[in-house]
Amino acid sequence: MPRGFSRHPVAWMIWAAGAAVPALLMRNPAYLGLIGAAALLVFVRVRRRLPTRAGLGMMSGLLLFPAILNLLLSRVGETVLLRLPIPWIGGPYTLEALLFGASAGVQIASLLQVMVVFGEVIQPSDLLRRMPPGLHPAGVAASIGLTFAPQVRRSFASIREASELRGHRPRGWRDVPSVVTPLVVLSLENALAVAEGMVVRGWGQAMPRGLRRWGAAAGWLALASGLALGAVAPRQSALAAGLAALGGVATWLSMRSAAGRNRYRPEVWARGDTLVAGLSLGVLTLFLLLSITAPALLTYYPYPRATWPSFHPALAAAIALLTSPLWTSHGDR
Amino acid sequence: MATAEIERLTYTYPDRADPALRDLTLCLDQGLHLLAGKSGSGKSTLLRALCGLVPHFHGGRFAGRVAVDGLDTRRAQPVRIAARVGLVFQEPATRFLTGTVADEIAFGMEVAGLEGEVIRRRVDEIVERLELGAVMGRSLDRLSGGEQQRVAVAAALARGPRILLLDEPTSQLDSQSAEGVLSWLLELRQELGLLALIAEHRLARLVNKVDGMVYLDEAGALGGQGEAGDVLPMMPYGPPLIEAARKLGAPLPLDQTRREALQESLAGLPCSPSRPAPSGPPRLAADGLRHAYNGVPALDGAGLEVHPGEIVAVLGRNGSGKTTLLRCLMGLERPRSGGVWLNGRRIDSTPVAERAKEIAFVPQWPSAMLFAESVREELALTLRNHGLQDNLPEAPDRLLEELGIEEVGGRYPRDLAAGEQQRVAIAAVLVSGPGVLLLDEPTLGLDWLAQKRLGDLLEAQRANGVAIVVATHDVEFAAAHAETAVVLDGGKVVASGPTADTLFARPTLRTSLQNFTGRPHPASVNELPVGLRPSKRSG
Numbered sequence: 001m002p003r004g005f006s007r008h009p010v011a012w013m014i015w016a017a018g019a020a021v022p023a024l025l026m027r028n029p030a031y032l033g034l035i036g037a038a039a040l041l042v043f044v045r046v047r048r049r050l051p052t053r054a055g056l057g058m059m060s061g062l063l064l065f066p067a068i069l070n071l072l073l074s075r076v077g078e079t080v081l082l083r084l085p086i087p088w089i090g091g092p093y094t095l096e097a098l099l100f101g102a103s104a105g106v107q108i109a110s111l112l113q114v115m116v117v118f119g120e121v122i123q124p125s126d127l128l129r130r131m132p133p134g135l136h137p138a139g140v141a142a143s144i145g146l147t148f149a150p151q152v153r154r155s156f157a158s159i160r161e162a163s164e165l166r167g168h169r170p171r172g173w174r175d176v177p178s179v180v181t182p183l184v185v186l187s188l189e190n191a192l193a194v195a196e197g198m199v200v201r202g203w204g205q206a207m208p209r210g211l212r213r214w215g216a217a218a219g220w221l222a223l224a225s226g227l228a229l230g231a232v233a234p235r236q237s238a239l240a241a242g243l244a245a246l247g248g249v250a251t252w253l254s255m256r257s258a259a260g261r262n263r264y265r266p267e268v269w270a271r272g273d274t275l276v277a278g279l280s281l282g283v284l285t286l287f288l289l290l291s292i293t294a295p296a297l298l299t300y301y302p303y304p305r306a307t308w309p310s311f312h313p314a315l316a317a318a319i320a321l322l323t324s325p326l327w328t329s330h331g332d333r
Numbered sequence: 334m335a336t337a338e339i340e341r342l343t344y345t346y347p348d349r350a351d352p353a354l355r356d357l358t359l360c361l362d363q364g365l366h367l368l369a370g371k372s373g374s375g376k377s378t379l380l381r382a383l384c385g386l387v388p389h390f391h392g393g394r395f396a397g398r399v400a401v402d403g404l405d406t407r408r409a410q411p412v413r414i415a416a417r418v419g420l421v422f423q424e425p426a427t428r429f430l431t432g433t434v435a436d437e438i439a440f441g442m443e444v445a446g447l448e449g450e451v452i453r454r455r456v457d458e459i460v461e462r463l464e465l466g467a468v469m470g471r472s473l474d475r476l477s478g479g480e481q482q483r484v485a486v487a488a489a490l491a492r493g494p495r496i497l498l499l500d501e502p503t504s505q506l507d508s509q510s511a512e513g514v515l516s517w518l519l520e521l522r523q524e525l526g527l528l529a530l531i532a533e534h535r536l537a538r539l540v541n542k543v544d545g546m547v548y549l550d551e552a553g554a555l556g557g558q559g560e561a562g563d564v565l566p567m568m569p570y571g572p573p574l575i576e577a578a579r580k581l582g583a584p585l586p587l588d589q590t591r592r593e594a595l596q597e598s599l600a601g602l603p604c605s606p607s608r609p610a611p612s613g614p615p616r617l618a619a620d621g622l623r624h625a626y627n628g629v630p631a632l633d634g635a636g637l638e639v640h641p642g643e644i645v646a647v648l649g650r651n652g653s654g655k656t657t658l659l660r661c662l663m664g665l666e667r668p669r670s671g672g673v674w675l676n677g678r679r680i681d682s683t684p685v686a687e688r689a690k691e692i693a694f695v696p697q698w699p700s701a702m703l704f705a706e707s708v709r710e711e712l713a714l715t716l717r718n719h720g721l722q723d724n725l726p727e728a729p730d731r732l733l734e735e736l737g738i739e740e741v742g743g744r745y746p747r748d749l750a751a752g753e754q755q756r757v758a759i760a761a762v763l764v765s766g767p768g769v770l771l772l773d774e775p776t777l778g779l780d781w782l783a784q785k786r787l788g789d790l791l792e793a794q795r796a797n798g799v800a801i802v803v804a805t806h807d808v809e810f811a812a813a814h815a816e817t818a819v820v821l822d823g824g825k826v827v828a829s830g831p832t833a834d835t836l837f838a839r840p841t842l843r844t845s846l847q848n849f850t851g852r853p854h855p856a857s858v859n860e861l862p863v864g865l866r867p868s869k870r871s872g
Contacts, residue, residue: 199411264436
């Protein structure tokens with residue numbers, strides 16, 4: 001947990017779900033921007049520093065790249081910004097295409113900001129301790145995923161430092177192409193090292209055996225069948241939900257284990273954790289319900305003629321609750 | 334009693350033509366066993382075979398049988414073997430799974446489902462034993478290399494394995510920390526019947542403490558097994574005492590009588606004077622450097638001077654500030670106060686890339702510097718960065734030849750052995766003809782041959798007038814090559830002067846020969862005259 005900003009890992013996981021799931025469900029740039037802003041504020045509080053220029057530059061790139069890409073590739077929309085009389089790449093370039101691409105950029109940037117906070121506050125071990133031993137490969141993948149961003153950051157710094165030692169003068173973003181290959185090489189080496197280290201430390205040794213193994217397999221099958229049924233036959237939603245729930249319970253019962261429950265440093269669930277988790281669950285539930293009952297509120301479709309995205313103050317207020325880690329951090333630990 | 338049995342093991346990594354281990358048959362019982370061999374002789378592979386990573390994790394072709402504590406490693410999965418076998422990797426930092434020291438030590442026990450109270454008791458015990466109390470609350474990525482290695486050893490020992498495999502566990506440790514680890518292993522051998530197999534290049538620390546020794550030859554086959562005294566003469570190299578006996582023409586193996594005779598011979602040698610103290614203005618100087626990481630002081634007024642043609646060794650315990658001092662000299666860290674002078678000119682505000690023309694720096698793990706497609710391209714990259722491609726200070730091919738790596742000039746640098754990577758990294762920074770060379774733990778992971786080549790390289794650079802600073806734990810290497818030693822403690826210089834005398838004055842820094850003779854000279858085999866006749870008693 002970084003520098004004196006304690007929250008229970010489960011509270012953080014629920015917070016991340018409360019922020020990331022709505023961001024995945026919607027395309028409305030106004031709400032997405034608010035989610036990104038809330039995550040950015042939490043990041044600043046966690047790290048006790050403002051985002052770096054490089055970080056802001058990367059976020060700007062994520063916003064701009066889909067917008068420009070969509071502007072160049074899409075020919076739909078009535079508000080023509082530019083028309084080039086060139087075969088293949090020419091034609092009308094529209095404001096609608098630009099806006100639609102930009103909304104995708106806001107979505108990616110907001111999701112990334114949430115995941116950046118998640119990577120800061122959750123250690124791989126927090127996830128591993130809570131992962132059923134039967135999900136050994138998923139645990140390895142999650143660990144590699146969680147350590148990936150900080151590793152890449154460290155590798156990037158180390159490559160830049162090595163370049164300077166060889167007389168290379170830093171040129172900011174223009175250095176990026178030259179570091180891609182070494183970065184990939186280092187990242188793969190690190191991923192392999194993490195996976196090897198986990199195996200040697202005994203991660204996954206309490207794999208279910210005998211009947212429990214079969215129970216777990218049946219549980220997975222029921223869970224997957226329920227989800228598949230829900231997707232292909234929406235009218236059978238009750239049966240699908242029942243099947244998925246049954247599968248989930250069977251999987252959990254078969255895979256649970258005593259391993260990882262005891263801690264060197266017992267994790268204390270404080271009042272602030274309840275508040276963060278409760279509010280984040282509330283946001284998550286609200287947006288899940290809206291995505292089913294009023295999906296139009298969450299979408300943004302600027303075609304055929306550009307419009308402002310819809311904005312409802314109540315939803316903005318709900319998203320603002322995702323800043324709860326900022327104002328529940330005092331005096332509870 | 335813990336045992337490890339290996340029967341006719343031949344193993345080849347995927348996509349490799351030659352086996353890493355060849356028809357190996359071994360039986361190890363409770364006790365401490367030293368595993369020796371050149372780089373690439375298969376030491377790390379053997380350790381991985383004993384904990385099941387080979388072949389379960391790495392794949393490849395595996396023939397023969399390995400059994401640890403009664404478990405056949407081909408049938409049992411590595412995660413099951415992990416309950417009985419612990420492994421400490423050579424580069425532990427890349428394997429950490431948590432954020433802090435305490436969590437890292439406790440992780441394996443938590444995964445194993447031990448009670449919280451047991452976990453806390455064991456962590457406290459280990460922390461006390463390995464003197465980790467001072468770093469307990471620290472973030473793992475803020476520890477020095479040696480501190481990280483101690484944490485990795487602690488984490489491996491935490492689960493109380495019956496077999497412990499250690500891949501160069503003391504290579505980054507200062508002598509006191511290394512002694513701490515070894516004495517604990519010796520106690521565990523008595524208390525728990527532990528079997529520890531320790532792969533090491535630095536034999537001097539271990540040969541007198543281990544119960545047995547295994548030597549792998551260059552082909553990955555068994556070169557010898559038995560008591561250390563019997564195996565050492567089978568090897569083409571040995572710890573300083575054996576090398577001293579060889580140089581003096583004394584017979585091997587060294588039994589008690591021969592040891593006493595050798596002691597007499599060495600005591601009869603005239604005290605070699607230290608190299609003459611360098612004179613004239615220093616090439617590189619630093620004074621009053623203060624630096625801290627996140628408020629934790631790393632340097633507290635440290636400084637040094639190095640003259641053209643001089644080698645200065647910077648020594649000190651883990652976390653004493655050696656690496657930080659080198660990084661401040663290079664400009665990679667900006668000290669809070671103090672200054673750095675190059676040829677009398679203050680260079681505090683000179684950027685790293687510009688300093689790199691005059692000051693060459695090779696970090697602890699040189700592979701971090703190597704990313705080009707080939708060794709030759711690495712050198713060309715430096716020349717291009719400095720704008721020297723048309724005005725070569727030194728012909729790259731000649732430099733590669735001098736360093737003995739001309740044959741690998743066309744190969745991908747990261748595929749080379751540790752010693753070769755080290756020399757490629759040095760070549761990559763020396764090609765611009767700098768006047769100063771800074772090396773951080775240059776002997777880390779190097780076998781005897783690579784260390785000897787590195788020593789020869791430094792001597793050649795010294796002869797060319799290059800000023801060299803070496804931060805190292807390896808007192809034997811420092812005594813062999815450096816005329817001046819600077820000792821750091823808590824970020825301060827606590828001693829400096831002629832190497833042999835400075836090392837002898839601090840019992841924890843004495844070399845094997847100094848400990849053996851009880852005199853400051855000879856401090857290293859390099860000081861011995863070749864072909865001196867041994868004492869008559871040595872027969």
